[in-house]
Amino acid sequence: MPTAADIVDLRRLLNERFPQAHSRAAASASLPAVPTGVPPLDALLGGGLPRGEVTELVGDGPGSGTAQVLHALIRQTALSGQFLALIDGADSLDVDPIDDETLTRLLWVRCPSASMALKAVDILLRDRNFPLVVLDLKLNPATELRGIRASVWPRLDRLREHQGTTLLVITPQPLVSGVAVRVRLSRQLDLSMTREDAGKILWQLHFELERHGASQASPSAKRVA
Amino acid sequence: MFAVIHLPDFSLQAVLRHEPELWTQSVALVEGGTHPPRLCARTESAARTGVSVPMTPTQAQARCPDLIIRTRSASQEASATDALIQCAYGFTPLVEQTRPGILTLDLGALAELKGADKEQFHVWAARLASALTGHQFRPRIGMGPTPNLAQHAAHWGPPIQIVEQPELFxxxxxxxxxxxxxxxxxxxxxxxxxxxxxxxxxxxxxxxxxxxxxxxxxxxxASPKATRPLRWVRLPERFEEQYPFDPPLETAEQLLFLLRRWIDQFSQRLEGIGLVAGGLSLRWQLEDGTTGQRLLPLPHPTAQADILFRLLQTFLETLRTDAPLTGVSLALEPARPVHHQFSLFEAAIKDPHQLQETLGRLSALLGPDRVGTPMRQDRHHPDCFVLTPPHFEQAPVPLPSNGSRLPRPLPFRRLRPASMARVETGQAPLASLPEPPHALASPSVSGPIRFSLGPWRQSGEWWENGGWQREEWDVETHRGITCRLVRTAEGWVVTGILD
The missing domain is CATH 1.10.150 (DNA polymerase; domain 1)
Structure with missing residues (x-):
């Protein structure tokens, strides 16, 4: 079993041998962030989703709040005058709470399965018209997600990198290999919250930063509830 | 100075434009209106074997067993004439259609040829010939001080001939x-x-x-000074080609090859006269007699051949027919180029053609009703929307809320289709109140219900076959999963899960 000291030595050796691989993470840290419209999440990430990178949002179980984050991001993107492409792996977007003006800035791709969703994101990442793409696999069954090969993510990352697209992947469990940023949501929303305003609920979501390739996040903001 | 474009055997050229590889083979053109049918034109290769006009096809095939027969087509000649005139318009706007396959051009107003010598005229004529060759024509070009001299020069002598000494010529x-x-x-x-x-x-x-x-x-x-007034022809803005398949076509490769050639020619013709394409119309005929048509609009008018061809190719990837193709025609809708000023402070679509192609590919992958921008329908029923093609250029930017808005409801994760459920209801505290659900069994959520809120009753469209009615409950199971239960006339369903 390798010790922590061995791992540190290995990382230092890799940094010396392949400096350009690490400079990419440093370069991305200097890029501005994409605000999500969720204040605690933006504070945790140092302004928002790292622009031009992949972020994985893991929602532990139902009621974790990933749908709240998704809707906040859709609204924030529209307020910024941008467009968002949503690849909905299980066709689960709730359209009713979104106002009409915000909907006009959304491209919704309704997929019947995770495999179709991955094909759709492959097509969309080749299009330079969408600086922000969201792949929502939260409601896809575990059997479908287990069928996703690990080689899919590096390939999508190369496509995304070519266009400089910011990609957010929403999953029920850690899935994306080599992701730059992984944030875990673990708060369970309960029935009493359904009577509250959606904007106030965002402050009650529980975020935990598991992995960050850039060092922009403040050290004390590792966990925000 | 005048120039004449002469296309010898114009009816044959109009047909072989779509099959230029046949020029090196023995091909004869049959006049369809006569009885018995007779040849009206043949290639040089056929002439060398003894085939001549006006033999019958039988007589011709007796002399040349490998003879390929094609039928004269008025529609193809019309398309060829349009292409010819459009190509000529790219060089001068003063064009006369003297006879089918013969155009007379007035070059007197061209600044580039004022005071030109023979060499410059020859260069100009070579450019014209090259442009016509690009459209699969085989032109002969004559230039002279009068239309008659130019026409004689086009008919007799080398393929490009400039008349300098009319009397001697x-x-x-x-x-x-x-x-x-x-x-x-x-x-x-x-x-x-x-x-x-x-x-x-x-x-x-x-x-x-x-x-x-x-x-x-x-x-x-025979007079070198004989001249005549020319009757200018208007620039035709018709871009249409058609082709019959004999034998019927079963695969897409040959069709794509033909369509690509047409698109390249359309693109050259458009650029030559300063127009762009606003959309394409593809029509096809099948062996069983049925026909089909598809209009393919362009988000931004363009004359780029690659974009036009990708539009066709993306559509053809999804086309399935019950019988082989016996004919196809492609028409292009010409438009003026659009100049668009983007806003300084709002994002704009960088490449509308790429977006169109992306949407086409997504629709081909998932179906046309699975990709688009949701637009709410004017109904009170929840989750009622249609997907429309996105129009991001006209999309408004929402104004930030100033705090006076109504509270936003919490979004759920919809289950589409809704999950059928078996619900056990408990006893209401009062007889007049509805019975709350206390246990739930469905493929998505199951278990005893700990808390419930509701019901919220909704109904609508009572004027249509009794309309619809539903009763909504928000419930939380013993495992802490909050979901939305709906009771309709057909029973209970789970429509969403809070996440």
């Missing part, structure tokens, strides 16, 4: 260039008159005395 032409009647031509042949110069040397008076009034027309045509 006319004298060496064959007497047939003056189009004498058959009797007069026979007479000239007996006299040994072979060139126009020999005819002129006889003198008009003597020739008139012998052949009559026709001599006036012949000597007028």
């Amino acid at each position: 006319l004298r060496q032409l064959p007497v047939a260039a003056l189009h004498p009647s058959s009797d007069v031509a026979t007479l000239f042949s007996k006299w040994g008159i072979q060139t126009v110069g020999e005819l002129l040397d006889l003198g008009q008076a003597e020739v008139t005395e012998r052949i009559g009034l026709e001599a006036f027309a012949l000597f007028a045509a």
